[in-house]
Amino acid sequence: MALLSSPLGAPVRAVAKIRASVHVKLLAGFLLITLLFIAMTAVSLRTFAETARETNLLDQAHERVGWSRQIEHALAMQMHFTSMTLLSQGSDPVSLILRENNRFNDTLARLEIAAPAEERALIQAIRGAQDDAMATVADIANAVRDKRLAEAMTVLRTRQEPVYQKIETLVGSLVAAEETRMAKFRASLAATHRQSMRLMAGFAVASVVLALVGGFVISWSFILPVRAAHGFLSDVAAGRFGGTLVVPNRDEFGALAEHMTWMSRELRRLDDEQRVAAATLRGLNDRLALASRAKSEFLANMSHELRTPLNAILGFTEIILDELYGEVPANLREPLVDIQTNGRHLLSLINDVLDLSKIEAGRLELGVGEYSVQEIVEVVHASLRSLAIEKGLAFSVRVAPGIPTAWGDGRRLTQCLLNLAGNALKFTRHGRVDIDVSLADDWLTFRVVDTGIGIPKDEVENIFAEFRQVDTTITREYGGTGLGLSITKRLVELHGGRIGVESELGRGSTFFFTVPLRADGGPA
């Protein structure tokens, strides 16, 4: 902004402050230069006209000087021919004198028309003297004709010669006057020329200076706000909001600066709001984390608290059935087994709820390690075989040969397969349930195929959502929390895998999930 304090600062500021659009200012600048050009052209034309006029005057003066010379010549010839009249005593010279007289008069008449007013008197005097001279010529001619030679000589000497001398003197002053005038014109022309040169040079210099200053001032009145805006926007880019962009302009740049200031303030306001919101969210997040931790702790404690009495219920039931307290009467055995079945069901509910709440809180971590696919399938088969036999279902397992030791959470995957196979057995009344595991491109696919009741098409999408069973009456008929599939899905996804189902109502379902042979977290 050093420029604004320089002498040119004031006009720059002044141009900036003009309440006109940039377009108009530029147009005015160009118009100024154009006007200077037009003015310069006009001055040049005027100078040329002046010079031409003076040249013309000079020409005329020159012409008049020529005519004066002719008069002088004609006079000389007259005097010569007058003398000849005396010498030759004939009439020939008289006609020559008359010819010269005519030329004299013609030239004088032309001169009289062209001559300025002050020369008219002189010309009249010349004409009068010439008339006198012609009168004496006539007298001389008459005397010569009458052979009065002595008289003719006297007239020539006493009258003719003084008249010619007088004419000569008069013509001489005329020539001198015209020459003086010509000299004056010449000097005036030179002066006019010099003056017009000076005028044009001055105009040229003034135009260049004015155009340069005008261009400079106008362009800087545009550059200054742009520079100021550049600095201002650098601040905004660096996150320093809320400043004010001050420019003297009252044109588009002024409006732009106002908008930028407004924008910066708005950004400041939004930034402040965002900061407050972020702080609020941070506080909220901390409180949520605290609440989540409290919830997890509560669930862990609750789980243990629920398990302890359940342990007693199931423990006592088992040792009674094992007849540690003595023989069990036959009619009590069935209700005791019922207690055991319901206790176990209650346990599975507690486990599911705990698992799901841990998954929801994002606190469930996989305990990854090496596991054997064969072992998982065998555990599941062993756990469910008795149920299959009880329901009269065929239950087979098949593991593709050559599957290497895998990496992942073997126990959680066992839980997944147990869930799917358990469901399959639960929802199949007749036929069979088969477990099949295959490996392709380092992905393991666990498949459970049943010949059960199947799932309606519109329910397939929701089958993995929490607390979802196709029909709530199913819960009553088949039991279960409706959480098993949801938990299985989350566990498979934690392994980076995918779960799916293909089903045909009344024909059966195929549930499958795929997991990487070496799930995330394992060594490469």
Next chain:
Amino acid sequence: MKDRTVLHIEDNEYNRKIVRQLLSRTTYRLLEAADGEEGLAVAKRELPDLILMDVQLPKLSGLDATRLLRADPRTASIPLVVVTSFALSGDDRKAMDAGASAYLAKPYSPRDLMALIHRFLPEN
């Protein structure tokens, strides 16, 4: 030969009763404690042959008690079974890290518990 001693540390009376009933027909001598501090004191005084430790105990947690027992050279080598609350909760790993010889998830089958006891401590 002196009868083998089993120390059962568990705050729930009914669960203690089950183990009491289980062991009543065996030759094991049963010692009981209802909280972590008491269990630690009894273990250091009596030096039992096997300890059954519940994971969640009043006053001193089962895991802390396990660590203290393992830190004491007189009790460091006594077989110790921690009864965890849930096989999948991560307690099992914590129990093994604390120095347990084995773990058993609650609710356990009394038969499985007997099998574990027999494994670590064959009956005379």
